[in-house]
Amino acid sequence: MAGDRVAFIVAGVQKGGTTALFDYLAEAPGLAMSDEKELHFFDNDVMDWAAPDVAAYHAHFPPFDGRLRGEATPIYLYWPQSLERIAAYNPAMKLVVMLRDPVARAWSHWKMEFARGAETQPFAWCIRQGRQRLFAAEPWGVHREFSYVERGFYGEQMARLYGLFPRDQVLVLRAEDLRADPGPVLERLRAFLGLAPSAAPAPREVHVGREMDYGAQLTDDDVAHLRAVYARDAARLADLTGVRFG
Structure with missing residues (x-):
């Protein structure tokens, strides 16, 4: 029956605090979260x-x-056809999007892939020449591991999301706010879901980057390069959501 359908999804973004958010929600009253994060359905x-x-x-x-059923798979905002499939499954779905500064997100994403051995190239190369690898990928133009830059085009992704769901079914949050003070962020989310307020949880750190020698640091040149790459999309994001980074 329609009532047992999943009611909300944390649909983005990878390396954007979604693991911490999922852990907070798993302990929150009134919610029935999935048995694991990232169902990749x-x-x-x-x-x-x-x-x-x-x-x-x-x-x-x-x-x-x-209770409201919810899950968190942050690739959904980025991966082709995922949002369209969600809309077909439940047109009334509520979508939560956790955004993080796209430069910091890209650097964190690269460190994760490098640490687990999926990436062997330096970050500076990956965000410049390495983007060409996506044109040899299947589906064309997207990649689950090497999409350090592409996942940060939030304006484009949010425009697609708003084309499929009414704005009152979408809540945009900032990872930086959740990390600094989770209480107000979680209360916004509960209000968005139509739930009563609850006690604020203690802040926590989840999935902190692995301590190792990455062979490089995030340089000023890398930051400037990415800010320039994201400039037009960042303006689009600000127009759509009011969220600004950098």
């Missing part, structure tokens, strides 16, 4: 989307008891 390109296996998706949640 709507970005599954091999599924038959004419008849998706919704039962398998719902199996990741407690038996429906009236």
Whole structure:
């Protein structure tokens, strides 16, 4: 029945504080979060989307008891067709988007991929010449690991999101605000979901970058390069959401 459908999704962005947010929500009253973060249901390109296996998706949640079901898979904002599939599954879905300064996000993303061995090239190369790798990817132009720059075009992604869902079904938050003071951010989210206020949790650090020698630092040249790359999109994001970085 429609009532047991997942009611909200944290749909973005990777390396944007979504793990901490998921942990806060897993402890919050009135919510039934998935049994694990990042279910990767709507970005599954091999599924038959004419008849998706919704039962398998719902199996990741407690038996429906009236609480709002929610999950967090931050690639959904970026990955082609994910948002369209979410809209087909539940047109009333509420989407939470956690944004982080795109330069800091790209650097954190690269460190994660480098630390786990998926990336072997230096950051400076990856955000310049390395972007050409996406043109050899499948689907064309996107990549799950090497999309350090591309995932930071928030204005473009938010425009697509607003083209599929009414604005009153979308809440945009900033990772920097959640980290500094989670209480007000979580109260905004609860109000967005139609839930009563609850006690503010103690701040926490989740998925802090691995301590190791990355062979490089984020340089002023890298920052300036990325600010220039993002300039037009950043203006678009500000026009759409009022959120500004840098």
